[in-house]
Amino acid sequence: MSPLARLLIGSQFAFNVGFFAVLPYLAAHLSGCLGLAGWMVGLVLGLRTFSQQGLFVVGGALTDRFGPRPVVLTGCALRVAGFLWLAVADSVWSVTGAVLVVGLAAALFSPAVESEIAREAVRHETATGTPRTRLLARFSAGGQAGALIGPVLGVLLLHGGFGAACLAGAGVFTLVLAGHWRLMPGRPEPDTAHRAAALPGLRETLHHRRFLALTLAYSCYLLAYNQLYLALPAELGGATGSQAALGWLFALSSALVVAGQLPLERYAAARLSWGASVRTGLLVVSASFAAAGVLRPAGGLWSSLAFVVLLTLGQMLVVPATRAWLPDLVPAHRLGLYTGMLSSLSGVVVLAGGAPAGMLVEAEGAWPWAALAAVPLVGAALVPRGSDGSDTAGFPVPRREGHRTPGPLGTQDDQRP
Numbered sequence: 001m002s003p004l005a006r007l008l009i010g011s012q013f014a015f016n017v018g019f020f021a022v023l024p025y026l027a028a029h030l031s032g033c034l035g036l037a038g039w040m041v042g043l044v045l046g047l048r049t050f051s052q053q054g055l056f057v058v059g060g061a062l063t064d065r066f067g068p069r070p071v072v073l074t075g076c077a078l079r080v081a082g083f084l085w086l087a088v089a090d091s092v093w094s095v096t097g098a099v100l101v102v103g104l105a106a107a108l109f110s111p112a113v114e115s116e117i118a119r120e121a122v123r124h125e126t127a128t129g130t131p132r133t134r135l136l137a138r139f140s141a142g143g144q145a146g147a148l149i150g151p152v153l154g155v156l157l158l159h160g161g162f163g164a165a166c167l168a169g170a171g172v173f174t175l176v177l178a179g180h181w182r183l184m185p186g187r188p189e190p191d192t193a194h195r196a197a198a199l200p201g202l203r204e205t206l207h208h209r210r211f212l213a214l215t216l217a218y219s220c221y222l223l224a225y226n227q228l229y230l231a232l233p234a235e236l237g238g239a240t241g242s243q244a245a246l247g248w249l250f251a252l253s254s255a256l257v258v259a260g261q262l263p264l265e266r267y268a269a270a271r272l273s274w275g276a277s278v279r280t281g282l283l284v285v286s287a288s289f290a291a292a293g294v295l296r297p298a299g300g301l302w303s304s305l306a307f308v309v310l311l312t313l314g315q316m317l318v319v320p321a322t323r324a325w326l327p328d329l330v331p332a333h334r335l336g337l338y339t340g341m342l343s344s345l346s347g348v349v350v351l352a353g354g355a356p357a358g359m360l361v362e363a364e365g366a367w368p369w370a371a372l373a374a375v376p377l378v379g380a381a382l383v384p385r386g387s388d389g390s391d392t393a394g395f396p397v398p399r400r401e402g403h404r405t406p407g408p409l410g411t412q413d414d415q416r417p
Contacts, residue, residue: 018172020150042358051103053347060340075109148254220379281317293369
């Protein structure tokens, strides 16, 4: 890997250490310490996701305009401020304001890092012939390694209270800020034509039918995956009477990605197109809810374990394939904008579905899990067909049947709606 790839993967690791030391315990803090109802907890979590995913388009557009370095540094500074605020927040409105700042920080950091790792993956594929999903899988594994350490760190820090976990998270993000300040390279100014095209590019994203279809499918995945922070704590508390195992279940999810992401990527790269990988992943995510509903009467950890394992396997198929597919669908100089729009539109879906999902989680019986299982099924039906990484312009992934020879990233052919 190039030094830039190592930096991006390392920063994703550190960012997730700080983030997951706090976020898995936010729902329990809101419902326990602050006494919020389930629908309000779902709404606050949805607002956090919306402020993050919903504003990715802003971070992506700023990345295209100014380059990744200033956007990443600003995002790190906001994350420090948000966690410091969350450590002392003691009311609904104060907590809401803090989580909005926390989400906005990631709305700047993540699209800058994700668009750069996608560019680097295409360059690596061009230079070595290695599928671009390989580097993107390493990026996911690096992030999940941080997510593996974060919840365990949170378990230890919670002995000092939720505020102690927030302060530790702020300390981690201070180190990330210092590291990027020193190590992250700048990028040359975009030319005048590309800079002037940023606003029309925003309109074009809303007329790009294939991109919108992929975005809607990804939105269904994200809404389902968000239940890891809402449905899982509720299910664990109802089945065992305690959420003591929550941190370890998050650690299990991350460990599965760290250990299994690269082997699964090699298998999928040899046998599945990008579209088929996304569809298969969504079907596995749907199976995670179905399995949890079936095993719920058994009690104990069985339903939670099945949910976490299958949901994680689905994630490992959906996320790298989506990131690998995107550069072939969009113009190269607008990759940040499209990366941001993918998450922004997904954030709107999560915000709209947060409160209803919270109401479902509070319901009795297995039928709420069946209702949630329908969400990724809808996403699987929405994945665009006819391209699947095989008839889009750009650098094809080796060993994928039907790919064309390499072409320039973001050619006019793949800008057509």
